[in-house]
Amino acid sequence: MSSSSARRRVVVTGCGVVSPIGVGRQEFFAGLREGRSGIGPIRSFDAATFPTRIAGQVPPLPRAELDLPADQRAALLRDPKSLFGLLAGREALAQAFPGSRASAHHAPRRVGLVLAAGLEIFNLGDLAEQVRAGRLDYALLAEAVRAQRERSLVQIPADLGARCLAAELGGQGLFAVNLSACAAGSQAIGEAFLAVQDGLLDCALTGGYDSMVNPLGVGGFCMLEALSRSNELGPAASRPFDRARDGFVLGEGAAALVLEEREAARRRGAPILAELRGYASTLDAFRVSDPAPDQAQAARAMRLALERAGIAPGELDYINAHGTGTRKNDPSEAAAIRQVLGQAAPRVPVSSTKSQLGHLIGAAGAVELVAVLWALEAQLLPATLNLTDPDPECALCHVPLAPRSARVRTCLSNSFGFGGQNAALVVSRSPA
Numbered sequence: 001m002s003s004s005s006a007r008r009r010v011v012v013t014g015c016g017v018v019s020p021i022g023v024g025r026q027e028f029f030a031g032l033r034e035g036r037s038g039i040g041p042i043r044s045f046d047a048a049t050f051p052t053r054i055a056g057q058v059p060p061l062p063r064a065e066l067d068l069p070a071d072q073r074a075a076l077l078r079d080p081k082s083l084f085g086l087l088a089g090r091e092a093l094a095q096a097f098p099g100s101r102a103s104a105h106h107a108p109r110r111v112g113l114v115l116a117a118g119l120e121i122f123n124l125g126d127l128a129e130q131v132r133a134g135r136l137d138y139a140l141l142a143e144a145v146r147a148q149r150e151r152s153l154v155q156i157p158a159d160l161g162a163r164c165l166a167a168e169l170g171g172q173g174l175f176a177v178n179l180s181a182c183a184a185g186s187q188a189i190g191e192a193f194l195a196v197q198d199g200l201l202d203c204a205l206t207g208g209y210d211s212m213v214n215p216l217g218v219g220g221f222c223m224l225e226a227l228s229r230s231n232e233l234g235p236a237a238s239r240p241f242d243r244a245r246d247g248f249v250l251g252e253g254a255a256a257l258v259l260e261e262r263e264a265a266r267r268r269g270a271p272i273l274a275e276l277r278g279y280a281s282t283l284d285a286f287r288v289s290d291p292a293p294d295q296a297q298a299a300r301a302m303r304l305a306l307e308r309a310g311i312a313p314g315e316l317d318y319i320n321a322h323g324t325g326t327r328k329n330d331p332s333e334a335a336a337i338r339q340v341l342g343q344a345a346p347r348v349p350v351s352s353t354k355s356q357l358g359h360l361i362g363a364a365g366a367v368e369l370v371a372v373l374w375a376l377e378a379q380l381l382p383a384t385l386n387l388t389d390p391d392p393e394c395a396l397c398h399v400p401l402a403p404r405s406a407r408v409r410t411c412l413s414n415s416f417g418f419g420g421q422n423a424a425l426v427v428s429r430s431p432a
Helices: 025-034 070-078 080-096 128-133 138-147 160-169 181-197 215-223 231-236 262-267 296-309 329-344 361-378
Strands: 010-019 039-041 054-056 111-117 121-123 153-155 175-178 203-211 252-261 274-283 318-320 349-351 410-417 421-429
Touching (some): 010 025, 010 262, 054 252, 070 080, 080 111, 080 160, 111 160, 181 410, 203 361, 296 421, 318 361, 329 410, 361 421
Parallel strands (some): 318 410
Antiparallel strands (some): 010 274, 203 252, 274 421
8 A cells, every 4th residue: 555654563562361271371372282172061150941051261260360459359250351351451561561561661642452342231120130140041031032021231331341451551542442242352453553553552452352151142142043052062062164063152251462663662672472564344234143145345354454464365374264163154254265365265274263262252353363473473373173074165275173383474363243344454473
């Protein structure tokens, strides 16, 4: 693009993650390397009456992680997603700014926060006690939804975790919380990237946090018939791009990244983990729950992100796909990738880490971008677990069953959300 020479370069100087395969980036990276699955029986409530009884849940947190400030403790322990976001953000900040705050290195007015979060709504009608006790019967929930009863709703503040992190960040610049469902994590990172690249900020804390592994979250997706019901398969139930896939598996967690203008990061000797080079977001304007049949806007998001990065499609070394494991998403995304890659499609590796993690909804794009950072660091491609019988409709250069060594320099990460929201990020190895 003609103005690319005037744009500032943006690097990642810290990352943190809370995921079903490990708490903290080192545990997460080990889980990717080992091809470990975090999917199993739901622990957070009694799901015995639900069609889907499995999810990717965060392991029990170490006691030290629950040492929270008194004014935050009660609220955060009631809201797992915000707790996950706080912990991931703290880890990212500690790597980027050990022993200090971001505002000690950048003018506070040029330090900001852009995070994605999930939305939890609790019904206060006659289902309230069952929700609180974690014993909501699926049949009762379905009856209530069908009857469309009017009830008052109470919502846990979606920005709770973001507000806690903002206090620790010490920034006085942009503060934004994105609630665009499955695309939210990538969109938050992308908007933070643009703010730094275009000079609005010098430093941004970004990422996403979410947990919908609760009666209303699991029940709602069951009613949409979006979740896998292969409970007996346990860790093998999430099967992106496989002929036998029957829906996605919910997950929970968080990831955070510190983005900085490259020269400022170099001057202070910050660790430079990777360079974020491109971002784009588009909208299908089609149906809420179905991808557009022509894949035009999903493909356009990838193309625009690559154009902004100055990268030709054939130069990509890896694509982390949205890859949910639903009947509709996977062939649609595969077709969009083939449109973008053209003749390079048979040789650019593609995988979906949702096969290990489940679908983290608002946190998905953020956690998956940290998986891409691992690929760049380890020179290994994350695998699509459980891909034993690739669907011909999903023809791509898959990385099935186990990670594999590769030369990894530049990667694309996709996120596609309800409502036809498409987001793509381009990231490269640390600049010299």
